[in-house]
Amino acid sequence: MNSQQVEIYLEAENDVINKNYVEAFRKYESILFDEPGNAATHNSLGWIYKTQMDDYANAENHYKAAINGDPSYPHSYLNYMILLMDLERYNDIQALAKRASEVEAVDKSWIQHRLGLVEELQLQFDKAINFYEKAILFSLNDEKIKGYKEDIARCEEKRELLSKHSSHK
Incomplete structure (x- = not known):
């Protein structure tokens, strides 16, 4: 991310803290327009889809995109495992846990x-x-x-x- 995108991302994270999810969503989408593989942004959007809209399919797509975009970004694995737990997809959790165990910061x-x-x-x-x-x-x-x-x-x-x-x- 360039410095402008970092600033937008941090503003979006602050919007989430302040429960201004619509504004956060817009900011995350603008970042992905410029940088479609940004892991942190996909992870944050996945979190919004899961926790605010109960849209597990879109949340899963964003968590997968985050992991594919940057396999070393730790938060995507953790949030994705929580989603899989909610969906009772235990075999998928075990496979993801194996992969996540190889990531240094997890x-x-x-x-x-x-x-x-x-x-x-x-x-x-x-x-x-x-x-x-x-x-x-x-x-x-x-x-x-x-x-x-x-x-x-x-x-x-x-x-x-x-x-x-x-x-x-």
Whole structure:
């Protein structure tokens, strides 16, 4: 992005913070007119489509365009995984997580946590716990580690409940 596009992008980000999504949308579109492969802009538009319009198809298209435009831009992977989680497309999350794990700036503990959630939602509690433990290993944030430990405890409780209810069939 040139300096004018950076300025427009930052103004659009500020518009998002101020919930002025229409103006942000217009600014993002103007950037893509000049630079159609801009990853940050596609990511931001994907976020608007998902969170403000529940338009998952357009959100997905923008997240994919962001990743294709700049595979090293980390935020697109994270937002795309959240979208895939909402759509319960667990196999797609696992494939994207593998790709995202190779990107230097992507938070590896967050990826492991997301994979743990996928397993937990599929009632695969031992696998979920394994991912949550990996998330702890990759994290340097004490608050996140505390949360991951809570995830493990929740899975242990659910595993016990599942065992209890499975034996009463």
